[in-house]
Amino acid sequence: AQSVTQLDSQVPVFEEAPVELRCNYSSSVSVYLFWYVQYPNQGLQLLLKYLSGSTLVKGINGFEAEFNKSQTSFHLRKPSVHISDTAEYFCAVSERRKVFGQGTRLTINP
């Protein structure tokens, strides 16, 4: 059965520092992988997705993620964060249906 594990529930970083949010998944077949972002008091929005092809996926707001099949990971990265990136980030895997991770709360300190 498919599952998603987000290894960090909270990640505090300083503004303009790089950040990596970790996501590991388990699945018995090929999957599609997603990162969504949830700003305070809003619904989730798609940041990026991996369907096939290049393992490095670029998304909106300067985020990117790398699909690593051997490590069953799909970590999200940004080289320099901004205060406006403060949000909760959800990794999701789709095999038969989409399953979301527990979320990682990213807080940016000035």
Add this chain to the structure above:
Amino acid sequence: DAGVIQSPRHEVTEMGQEVTLRCKPISGHNSLFWYRQTMMRGLELLIYFNNNVPIDDSGMPEDRFSAKMPNASFSTLKIQPSEPRDSAVYFCASAFMAVVRNEQFFGPGTRLTVL
């Protein structure tokens, strides 16, 4: 496009009362999903519809919860009777076809508080 519309945005009710949450999906989308978000359990899929037909309701907690989609532009999630443990944010999402590779578009959510 207005996006997915949910109403009400906030609902406070007393235990035992009936609660109805409403959702209007994005025009042209034929798949609709209801999620519940809590601190303890994260984001849980309750039910999803494809072409107005419920496909998977295995996430519905118990018989107190029911969902309908009478047409392509409207869905309801009803809780009767409500209990304090139902307090959560309920999201509706829609997609163009319930194909696993497709993006889901989320509404702003309904924050439900059951006293």
